Amino acid sequence: EPEVTQTPSHQVTQMGQEVILRCVPISNHLYFYWYRQILGQKVEFLVSFYNNEISEKSEIFDDQFSVERPDGSNFTLKIRSTKLEDSAMYFCASQSGYSYEQYFGPGTRLTVT
């Protein structure tokens, strides 16, 4: 069964460093998302991506964040200068063009020290 994959599973970085979180969505899906979950809290929407551009973003998704689909298979989230409060689990999700279900990857736990 097709699934969304994410790498790395855990990333530790120092404050101020740039990180890139990678996702491979389900093949033939058209909509892509990033969400984050601070430990013990709810899952929060960051950004949606369709047709090679951002379709919607939340207040959390400020200028420090960017997304890219560089090669038609990977979907990346970049944080330019990480802050302590960026520590969270980051989930990638993808969705087909004919249904409303979003399928999530296993997540990347980002720890900023």
Added chain:
Amino acid sequence: AQKVTQAQTEISVVEKEDVTLDCVYETRDTTYYLFWYKQPPSGELVFLIRRNSFDEQNEISGRYSWNFQKSTSSFNFTITASQVVDSAVYFCALSEALITGGGNKLTFGTGTQLKVEL
């Protein structure tokens, strides 16, 4: 603005008991979608079910059943004869209809931690 409320932060039951997880939502959209996701201790988010706002028929899938009531803006989830493997955090989520040229972001509730003990 959309909002999902899961008032139960934690529920503990003994195996084989039935348990209902509550979900109340707010939206101004006339067409919307409701979801339940399971987050086991391993951390991934597992899709369980989607319901459309125009279809209030309840659904049963094995030991799982869902009760959608538009009149009370609720979408409750019942596990019958609970098992230890059901222990997880369960999230209710809401999305509006698909945006033309875009996706449909999910608004999650705060989750209910279900603990099933022997």
